[in-house]
Amino acid sequence: MSLLVVGSVAYDSVETPFGKRSNVLGGSALFFSLAAGFFCPVNLVAVVGKDFCKKDIDFLKRKKINLNGLEIAEGKTFRWKGRYSADFNNRETIFTHLNVFENFNPILPEQYKKSGYVFLANIDPDLQLKVLKQISKPRLTACDSMNLWIENKRASLMKVLKVIEIFIVNDSEAKQLTGRSNLIKAGNKMLTMGPKMVVIKKGEHGALVFTKQFKFCSAAYPLENVCDPTGSGDAFAGGFMGYLAMKKSLTKSNFKKAVIYGSILASFNVESFSIERLKKLKQAEINKRFREFKELISF
Amino acid sequence: MSLLVVGSVAYDSVETPFGKRSNVLGGSALFFSLAAGFFCPVNLVAVVGKDFCKKDIDFLKRKKINLNGLEIAEGKTFRWKGRYSADFNNRETIFTHLNVFENFNPILPEQYKKSGYVFLANIDPDLQLKVLKQISKPRLTACDSMNLWIENKRASLMKVLKVIEIFIVNDSEAKQLTGRSNLIKAGNKMLTMGPKMVVIKKGEHGALVFTKQFKFCSAAYPLENVCDPTGSGDAFAGGFMGYLAMKKSLTKSNFKKAVIYGSILASFNVESFSIERLKKLKQAEINKRFREFKELISF
Numbered sequence: 001m002s003l004l005v006v007g008s009v010a011y012d013s014v015e016t017p018f019g020k021r022s023n024v025l026g027g028s029a030l031f032f033s034l035a036a037g038f039f040c041p042v043n044l045v046a047v048v049g050k051d052f053c054k055k056d057i058d059f060l061k062r063k064k065i066n067l068n069g070l071e072i073a074e075g076k077t078f079r080w081k082g083r084y085s086a087d088f089n090n091r092e093t094i095f096t097h098l099n100v101f102e103n104f105n106p107i108l109p110e111q112y113k114k115s116g117y118v119f120l121a122n123i124d125p126d127l128q129l130k131v132l133k134q135i136s137k138p139r140l141t142a143c144d145s146m147n148l149w150i151e152n153k154r155a156s157l158m159k160v161l162k163v164i165e166i167f168i169v170n171d172s173e174a175k176q177l178t179g180r181s182n183l184i185k186a187g188n189k190m191l192t193m194g195p196k197m198v199v200i201k202k203g204e205h206g207a208l209v210f211t212k213q214f215k216f217c218s219a220a221y222p223l224e225n226v227c228d229p230t231g232s233g234d235a236f237a238g239g240f241m242g243y244l245a246m247k248k249s250l251t252k253s254n255f256k257k258a259v260i261y262g263s264i265l266a267s268f269n270v271e272s273f274s275i276e277r278l279k280k281l282k283q284a285e286i287n288k289r290f291r292e293f294k295e296l297i298s299f
Numbered sequence: 300m301s302l303l304v305v306g307s308v309a310y311d312s313v314e315t316p317f318g319k320r321s322n323v324l325g326g327s328a329l330f331f332s333l334a335a336g337f338f339c340p341v342n343l344v345a346v347v348g349k350d351f352c353k354k355d356i357d358f359l360k361r362k363k364i365n366l367n368g369l370e371i372a373e374g375k376t377f378r379w380k381g382r383y384s385a386d387f388n389n390r391e392t393i394f395t396h397l398n399v400f401e402n403f404n405p406i407l408p409e410q411y412k413k414s415g416y417v418f419l420a421n422i423d424p425d426l427q428l429k430v431l432k433q434i435s436k437p438r439l440t441a442c443d444s445m446n447l448w449i450e451n452k453r454a455s456l457m458k459v460l461k462v463i464e465i466f467i468v469n470d471s472e473a474k475q476l477t478g479r480s481n482l483i484k485a486g487n488k489m490l491t492m493g494p495k496m497v498v499i500k501k502g503e504h505g506a507l508v509f510t511k512q513f514k515f516c517s518a519a520y521p522l523e524n525v526c527d528p529t530g531s532g533d534a535f536a537g538g539f540m541g542y543l544a545m546k547k548s549l550t551k552s553n554f555k556k557a558v559i560y561g562s563i564l565a566s567f568n569v570e571s572f573s574i575e576r577l578k579k580l581k582q583a584e585i586n587k588r589f590r591e592f593k594e595l596i597s598f
Contacts, residue, residue, distance in 0.1 A: 086480060181387075182525060205505070206504070206505075217518035217521055218518060219596075222483045222514065256597075295513075298597075299556055
């Protein structure tokens with residue numbers, strides 16, 4: 001069943017302790033699509049500028065990502081530059097040029113409106129609500145957010161949480177949103193805000209899943225060589241939602257496995273800059289890492 | 300088979316966001332012994348002062364901890380006072396009065412010398428070496444350490460690591476000792492220093508196990524109410540070594556389960572101040588939490 005993602009497609013410039021890249025593919029919807037594409041067809045909604053390279057369009061088409069919802073607007077593509085500290089625990093934003101993304105107004109192509117699975121990547125919660133109104137009876141909806149919206153658009157974000165089924169959020173955002181420094185308290189608190197499931201991403205420390213029916217704690221796949229964490233949260237969400245869209249039946253077992261596949265896609269993503277690792281990634285490598293991961297965390 | 304622990308027994312004063320306690324039982328060997336005591340007989344080696352209360356001696360005897368190695372020396376018992384930050388991420392030491400612990404010279408009673416399992420809690424690595432020389436053919440040895448020895452007694456600590464079988468260390472110490480900010484690199488690096496197994500404790504984020512034959516990643520048992528983390532690393536080590544001493548056969552499966560039991564004992568320990576929770580803890584509660592934990596991390 002098709003999986004819709006609405007978010008950003010960008011050109012990123014990144015500096016990490018292991019090197020740098022300039023004007024390489026990035027954006028939440030892009031990382032998500034590439035990760036989810038290993039499991040199911042992906043319908044992308046995003047906006048880029050006239051400067052968006054044809055070779056990048058061709059690449060996304062080759063990856064069988066449906067680009068009918070990719071608007072090419074007058075102006076420049078969203079550009080972001082950031083720098084990571086030596087231990088990757090801090091990220092400094094050097095610039096954010098929203099460009100065409102500033103006026104992003106997601107309109108779903110007719111054929112997208114019946115996407116069974118929906119992921120609203122990190123965009124203005126008012127836009128997330130607008131997207132949700134255009135979709136008829138999705139089987140499963142999920143969203144991400146960020147500190148900017150928690151601070152400045154809290155009321156809108158709370159409206160999103162009232163109607164979304166799964167909220168995927170990182171640890172610092174979970175603490176910020178709930179005012180709880182204990183992540184278990186934060187997860188339980190977010191469950192009271194509306195979502196049926198809350199997934200807290202903890203980066204190198206794994207993920208926590210909260211529902212009223214069950215909880216799940218996953219370690220992260222242990223990686224010796226982390227090159228660039230950009231997009232790993234979106235790759236996690238892509239693996240998670242892609243796996244669920246592929247499996248169709250929304251059982252506890254499938255939700256847990258979806259978290260593991262999300263972690264695996266994130267673990268591959270951080271091994272290289274930008275989308276370099278996801279671009280080359282083979283299905284067989286995902287399956288192999290799943291087996292290794294199972295052995296690593298089973299007892 | 301008997302499990303020997305050498306370390307501190309102290310009176311702690313602690314302030315956390317949830318309250319405070321003054322002059323309550325503490326010390327690495329004490330937390331370890333209480334946790335391990337759920338699985339096997341424990342031989343304790345430590346020193347206390349003449350001020351050590353008879354009721355505390357009686358309590359330890361009731362817990363069937365062998366106190367033949369507990370020296371009662373002229374002077375006062377080791378006292379420590381600390382304060383935790385609101386999110387428990389920082390601990391400030393208000394005072395450390397070593398008192399009789401300053402001249403601690405661990406001499407093993409004859410009957411202890413054949414303890415099959417040995418844990419050298421966080422003491423001067425020169426003393427750890429001295430203890431190891433007194434033991435004949437242990438089945439399994441493990442030790443802990445701390446930032447103080449990594450900084451000031453590195454050469455001695457490296458000698459310990461050459462002869463110890465399991466090194467149990469927390470994440471910040473692992474980074475400090477190896478100069479690696481990536482914990483997987485740090486774990487692999489420590490394996491080259493001598494131990495056959497390295498266990499990195501990550502507190503609320505679980506634990507990582509490194510051997511040449513296998514690795515294991517465990518999430519932590521998710522706790523909503525953390526009251527006082529003092530001694531949780533020692534309770535972890537106690538659960539871990541105690542389980543291994545009880546099971547006898549040192550298989551991969553038993554090592555993994557030992558980590559889970561270690562995590563469970565640590566999770567109980569942090570629920571109350573000092574040893575309050577371990578004091579009341581029942582075997583049935585441990586078994587119940589083991590089953591819950593298995594469900595929480597299985598997929």
